[in-house]
Amino acid sequence: MTSTSYITTPIYYVNDKPHIGHAYTSLAADVLARWRRLQGHEVFFLTGTDEHGQKVEKAAADAGMDPQSFTDRVSQHFRDLTGTMGLSNDAFIRTTEARHKRACQALWEKLASNGEIYLGHYEGWYAVRDEAFYGPDELTERDGVKYAPSGAPVEWVREPSYFFRLSAWQDRLLAYYEANPDFILPASRRNEVIAFVKSGLGDLSISRTSFTWGVKVPGDEAHVMYVWLDALTNYITAVGYPDDPAAFAKWWPAELHFVGKDIVRFHAIYWPAFLMAAGLPVQHRVFAHGWWTNEGQKISKSLGNVIDPVALVEEFDLDAVRYFLLREVPFGQDGDFSRSALVNRLNGELANALGNLANRTLSLIQRNCEATLPAPAETAPGDVALRALVAALPATVGGHLDRQEYHLALEAVMALAREANGYITVEAPWALKKTAPVRMAVVLRHLHDTLRALATVLQPFMPDTMAKLLAQLGVPEEARGLDHLATPLPAGLALPAPEPLFRKVEAAA
Ligand code: ME8
Secondary structure (H helix, E strand, O other): OOOEEEEEEEEEEOOOOOOHHHHHHHHHHHHHHHHHHHOOOEEEEEEEEEOOOHHHHHHHHHOOOOHHHHHHHHHHHHHHHHHHOOOOOOEEEEOOOHHHHHHHHHHHHHHHHOOOEEEEEEEEEEEOOOOEEEOHHHOEEEOOEEEOOOOOEOEEEEEEEEEEOHHHHHHHHHHHHHHOOOOEEOHHHHHHHHHHHHOOOOOEEOEEOOOOOOOEEOOEEEEEEOHHHHHHHHHHHOOOOOOOHHHHHHHOOOOEEEEEHHHHHHHHHHHHHHHHHOOOOOOOOEEEEOOEEEOOEEOOOOOOOOOOHHHHHHHHOHHHHHHHHHHHOOEOEOEEEOHHHHHHHHHHHHHHHHHHHHHHHHHHHHHHOOOEOOOOOOOOHHHHHHHHHHHHHHHHHHHHHHOOOHHHHHHHHHHHHHHHHHHHHHHOHHHHHHHOHHHHHHHHHHHHHHHHHHHHHHOOOOHHHHHHHHHHOOOOHHHOOOHHHHOOOOOOOEOOOOOOOOOOOOOOO
């Protein structure tokens, strides 16, 4: 692993407002970006908006606006989402920026000069909603209308089009997947992609003439680029392609493109093929996560059950929402959003297991140790299990996060919190003040060290709350990295009076 890390979210379409699905992908990317920073890596974390294409052109027309003003307005909602979700993105890209158009045209010219593009005719089934072509065998028909597997209606399109020689890359893509077993995660998605590529790749239509809202094809301005070629290129625009070779060399290839399972094909087939064909390195990984439903139902505007991240964060607090989304569902699998599950996690794990542990430990130190940190202590037999978990925690969590197993990382955190709660119950430090004050101090010090480890590794998940906890634990701001855990805090450190970290919530009526 290099010490630079470039992490991306999809760039979201500006035909709609952000919802929980967008917040989820961005959150997963944010947690990894924050974890890498905690490890001491230099990080570039990118999100943004995908603003071209027929779908946006139509949405703007429906709103009675010109496409640029329309995208200016809707893109702002996604910029606001970064604040709502507490994202630590280093940049926000929009595909309508001039630098991005230059990057698309530079990539196009490179592909053309490498002989990867030719002019032909496109004829086939196109779904505007997905901005994707489908084969006849993929379609279903209802009431005389044909539908893509995504449920989007398709229409027959015939127009001149430039093609990318995707078919020529089939074997090289398969060889690449073979040589890089973790290129596509989770494994179920990797198998799906491999099966799709093995079933045969046709050449890809990469320009359109039937609308104009896009990046013009260099040398043939009747054509605009296929929106996915335009959109995928954002990942290299943002790190300096083609104008800033030094920045590009520093950040590219990306460590990880986070996407939902709906767009894995574009990121794991087309994008590496474009990159290889242009002689550029391929990203290290694509992680395609699963789909959220709401109380068992598909989330859709027509069902009126879209979950608004702003409302959710207002009701439950940001860090509880961040924790819940990554804790509840194994990352990669589909998941169901339920209020009662959120309330259970918040009350049971955050307020009770973690919050009470912190509050009990810190209150005892306040009362019984003159509000100062007891000395580091030798490990007695009863302390062994706890100390072992504390020592292993950063590597355990790090190992899971290297594979984007957020749920397992959080399970490891909770296992330690449970162990510590068991320890405090068995050792009962509140009963030791008179009978065994030395042992009491030892027990409280072990608990304090445990909380410090928990709070340190939880920072990427719950940045604000863990900053509060670390302050209550007396850990200076500049000593909150993973490496600092190896250095014990000095005995005698003055500790502030603890305050509750989490707000319990009543189960919904
Ligand atoms: O596809 N559950 O943009 P998009 C989980 N512009 N994740 C969900 C979700 C749900 N119910 N709904 C949406 C595009 N998502 C293109 C991307 S990238 C070069 C171009 C998330 O606005 C998930 O990450 O339709 C999905 O892949 C993404 O939003 C689609 O966002």
